[in-house]
Amino acid sequence: MGTIDSDLYRGITDFAHDTPSWFQHLMEVWTELGLLLFAVLFVVAWWRARGNDPRAFAVAVLAPLATAVAYVISEVVKSGIDEERPCRAVSGALPSLIDCPVYGDWSFPSNHATIAAAAAVGLALAWPKVGWFTVPMAILMAFSRVFVGVHYPHDVAVGLLLGTLVAFLVVRLLTRPGARVTEAMRGSGNGLVRWFAGPGPAGAGDGSTPGARSRRGSHRR
Known part of the structure; x- marks a missing residue:
């Protein structure tokens, strides 16, 4: 690993060991607590979007899907690049604040x-x-992963870029088809499916698509 990256890793972990113990514990917990908080926000975003137009609902549902896709891609890349964890590879570094992942769990x-x-x-x-x-x-x-000593700075920098790129691409490519699926779900005969997709914006009537309402109006005439 490059000297600059290793030096930066040692600098951050040295700083971590100089912080109060309560702050160290907070950063240790944050590495996992943040994931839980994101999950809660996904649920809230989905619930809010149930009253919005189909495109807005599609984006809300695509957000966790994009996260899952990004994770899979990250795992594929990780399995092909055997980079040892810095908590084992960087000489002269202080011990990681959490247990160093097992050999084979690459960085x-x-x-x-x-x-x-x-x-x-x-x-x-x-x-x-x-x-x-x-x-x-x-x-x-991302910073907390270097702080606790289990990742190099470049590991988290690339992770941030990868996650950002995948999220943008998934949402951009799938929002339109997702909106069509949402319209179909809101007009479904299955109550659970309609509940999941929500009623749509206020004034949408029974939740059916505008085309369906127009066809029903033409039959009445």
Whole structure:
């Protein structure tokens, strides 16, 4: 691994060991707690979108899907690049604050950073007002992986870029077909499917598509 990256890793882990124990524990917990918080926000975003137009609902549902896709891609890349964890590979570094992952659980890229970035961007696209919160969340989660000593800085930087790119691509490519699926779900005869997709915006009547309502109107005439 490059000297600059290893030096930066040692600098961050040295700083981590100089922080108060309560802050160290907070950063240790944050690496996992952040994922739980993103999951909660996914549910809230979906619930809000049930009363919105089909495209908005599609984006809300695509946000967690994009996160899952980003995770899978990250795992595929990780399995092909056998980069040892810095907590074993960097000489002269202080011990990691959490247990160093087992040999074979490679370091590049950071799954946590990838998931965090994809979730943050997906949520910001579905619910723009939370972007000011989710994006710093993702960056802090990525930093925490270096802070606790289990990733190099470049691992989390690439993870953030990968998650961001995948989220944008998934939402951009699938929003239109997702909106069509949403319209079909809102007009479905299955009550559970209609409940999941929601009633749509106020004034949408019985939730059927505009085309269906127009056809019913023509039959009455």
